[in-house]
Amino acid sequence: DIQMTQFPSSVSASVGDRVTITCRASQEFGRWSAWYQQKPGKAPKLLIYAASTLQSGVPSRFSASASGTHFTLTISSLQPEDFATYYCQQAKSFPLTFGGGTKVE
């Protein structure tokens, strides 16, 4: 099984800050990954797929990259609506796995 280790588990930031979240995979699997945003009491929202492709409708301040076993999500200028929990996910093979989440507060 592919394990996804996500860090940090939480980050304190202010509006306008640049925020970076990282996931490290237990093995290389190319670009089959995704990032989701989840707000309290709501379903997750797909932000990024195929490691760096922005889902339709997602603001361009969100970006992501992949290198080897490292996957990074960057919010270039944090907005009030971006305070949420973010999850990475490997989409290479079953069982599908998520990172543990990063709360941006």
Next chain:
Amino acid sequence: EVQLVESGGGLVQPGGSLRLSCAASGFTFGRFWMTWVRQAPGKGLEWVASIKQDGSETYYADSVEGRFTISRDNAKNSLYLQMNSLRVEDTAVYYCARDRGEEELWLVWDYWGQGTMVSVSS
């Protein structure tokens, strides 16, 4: 507008059974892989099970293999999760989700339901 609406959650005793449903609308249901993902209270996301467009392939997390069954009825635009031998650790919000690929498999999910709560407790 794509909509996924889960139902069937509730309180059940350990060892009991529950059947979740997900009613889909706004897209051609039979063209998409579908998936159940759960989230225990205060915890992260956990993939549970996925099913191919025609139901011919199903995949399960080890934690539910042999106890849960995912199925679908394309004529009714509905996805199901039959949960047997429920354990306390199955307590979670259960989401149904649509694969982002029509006729192809991405294993990422662009539409999610609002979730249905399953509580397993004596």
